[in-house]
Amino acid sequence: MREIIFDTETTGLDPAKGDRMVEIGCIEMVNRVATGRTFHAYFNPDIPMPAEAEAVHGLSDSFLADKPRFHEKAGELLEFLGEAPLVAHNAGFDFTFLNAELRICGLEPVCGSRMVDTIAIAKVRHPGAKLSLDALCTRYGIDRSHRTRHGALLDAELLAQLYVELNGGRQIGLELAAVQETTIVAAAAAVHRERVFRPARPHAADAEELARHAAFVESLKSPLWTG
Template sequence: MREIVLDTETTGLDPLSGDRVVEIGCVELLNHVPTGQMRQYYINPDRDMPEEAFKVHGLSSEFLAGQPRFADIVEDFLSFVREDRLVIHNAEFDVRFLNAELARLGHSPIPMSRAVDTVAMARRRFPGAQASLDALCRRFDIDLSARSLHGALLDCQLLAAVYLELRGGRQPGLTLDSQAAAGTSRVVGVTRRYREPRPHAPSEAETAAHERMLDSLKEPLWRQ
C-alpha cells in the first residue's frame, strides 16, 4: 500500500487572505514504511514573508525569490503524490492551502477523503494528551535534535516515524499491550443465545453394557 506523508510551510494561516505555500515536503511509504523516495519543493510565493511566519520556518523573502513558482512544480508534485492516500499532521490546514494553490491554476482539488490526519489519530489514542508533532516524537522517543525550526521535509520524516508508532509500531496488528498502556482497552459485551442443557444420563442400554463390563472385573471399584 502506497501512502505519501506530506507537509507544507506557508506565509500565514489563511489562504483566503492571500497567504501562500512556500515549501512542500513529501515522503513515500509502502506498507507504512519509508522507501527513501521523497520530494522537497521551495516555492516563490510572489509576496512578502511576515515576521511571524519567518520565525516558524526561517524561509526569507530573499531566499524564496530565487525559487520556482507553484505553477513550475505542480506537475511534478501531482505526478509524485498520484491518487494515493496522504498522511498529514492537521490535514485540514495543509489540504486547504494546497487546494487554494491548485485552484489558481485550474486543477481539481484534493478531496479530504484522501487524507489521514495524524492529529486525529493521536487524540483518539491518547485522549487529553498533547498531539503536536514535537509531543508525539517525545512520547515515542523519536530524535528531535535536528528540528530547531519547522521544515516541511524534516517534519515529513519525523511524521513518518510517528505514523508508524500510531499504527502500533513495526507490528501494527499487535496492539493489545500499547492500547492497555494508553488506557484505551475496552471490554466488548457479547449476547449469547440461551440453549437448554443437554441430557447426560446414560440410557438403559448403556447402563446394561456397563454392568456386563463390571461383571468381567474382579472386585471393581465401581461396586465398592
C-alpha cells in the same frame, strides 16, 4: 498500500487572506514502510514573508527569491502524489493551502476523501494528551534533536515515523510470535495425524476381586455409612 506523508510551510495561516505555500515535503510509504522516494520543493510566493512566519520556518524573502513559482512544479508534485491517500498532521491546514495553490494554477483540487489526519488518530489513541508533533514524538521516543525549526521535509520524515507508531508500530515481536504459533500448531497437527488409536482395555472387576472387596468391607469396625 501506497501512502504519501506530507507537510507544508506557508507565509501565514489563511490562503483566503492571501497567504501562500512556500515549501512542501513528501515521503512515499508502501505498507507503512518508507521507500526512500521523496518530493521536496521551495516556492517563491511573490509576497513578502511576515517576520512571525519566518521565525517559525526560517525561510526569508532573499532565500525564496530565486525559487520556482508553485505552478512550475505543480505537475511534478501531482505526479508524485498520484492517487494515494495523503497523511498530514492537522491535515485540514495543509490541504487548504495545497488546494488553494492548485486552484490558482487552474487545476483540480485534491479530494478531501484522501485526507488522513494524524491529529484525529492521536485524539482517539491518547484522549486529553498534547497532540503537537513535538509532544507525540516525545511520547513515542522519536528523535527530533535535529529539529531546531520547522521544515516541510524534516517534519514529514518525523511524521512518517509517528504515523507508523500511531498505527501500532512495526509489531516485529507479534509477527515472530505468529510464525512460532503457526509452526507449533502445524507440528501438533502432524503428531495428531500420526497417532494410532487403540481400543480401551477392560477395567471392570472380576468375581474374585469383588469377593475380596466384600470381605474387606465386612472386616471394618463401625463404618461411617452404617451409623
